[in-house]
Amino acid sequence: MMSVISKYKKPTPPSSDTRWKLLEATMRRHGYKASSLIECLHTVQEAFGYLDEDAMRYVAYSLRVPLSKVYGVATFYHFFTLKPQGRHTCVVCTGTACYIKGAGNLIAAIEKKYDVKPGETSADGELSLLTARCFGCCGLAPAAVIDGEVAGKLTPDEILERIEKKVKSHDNAS
Ligand code: FES
Structure with missing residues (x-):
């Protein structure tokens, strides 16, 4: 042994x-x-x-x-979430640094545009919205990871633009 x-x-x-x-x-x-x-x-x-x-x-x-x-x-355990089924995934950091720098506004913008709440996938299966507590890159606050890519110092417009780009690239590929 x-x-x-x-x-x-x-x-x-x-x-x-x-x-x-x-x-x-x-x-x-x-x-x-x-x-x-x-x-x-x-x-x-x-x-x-x-x-x-x-x-x-x-x-x-x-x-x-x-x-x-x-x-x-x-x-x-219900507090664990397995990888969501949406074609695209956006994880917004809601750790302290990101929260102070406006993570809530990022989430609100996504909720409004895609009609999706954190932990859910949009009805068309396009986007899963998730939150995380600190990615370990607080200098980039507010940060998000969109389809595996880290993006920092985001404004609501920028995060929507990045998500849109992912969605469009998927549409073009299919
Ligand atoms: S609090 Fe968001 S990366 Fe640390």
Whole structure:
């Protein structure tokens, strides 16, 4: 058993996104113990706004728990959101720095234009709106992640424009 453990390779994060560092810090703080699973999933959710398969695999591998258990926990507790089904995803940071710099106005603008509330997907399936608590890039406040791209110092007009661009590029591609 020892030899298996000593050969264990430290897993690498699914991408170079700096938000994985927040998760790594949580895992390290808990000594990569399986018992910290909920805590770790919380960190992912707070940083990304939802849990997707890559994140759950990474947590499972890092804590050495079966992926099925991670899915079990993620789907059992209502406070976890699995990756939304909208064609596009906008996660607005509502951490303190972003909140002070107007994250609420960004959310209000999106709600109005797409008729969608945080945690929901628009009726046409085009956009899922999510919120997260601090991406770890507070200097960019107010920040949002739109389809995986971090955008900072946003105004309501700018965030709507960025979302619109994503929606249009999708329309053109299809
Ligand atoms: S509070 Fe928004 S990135 Fe830190």
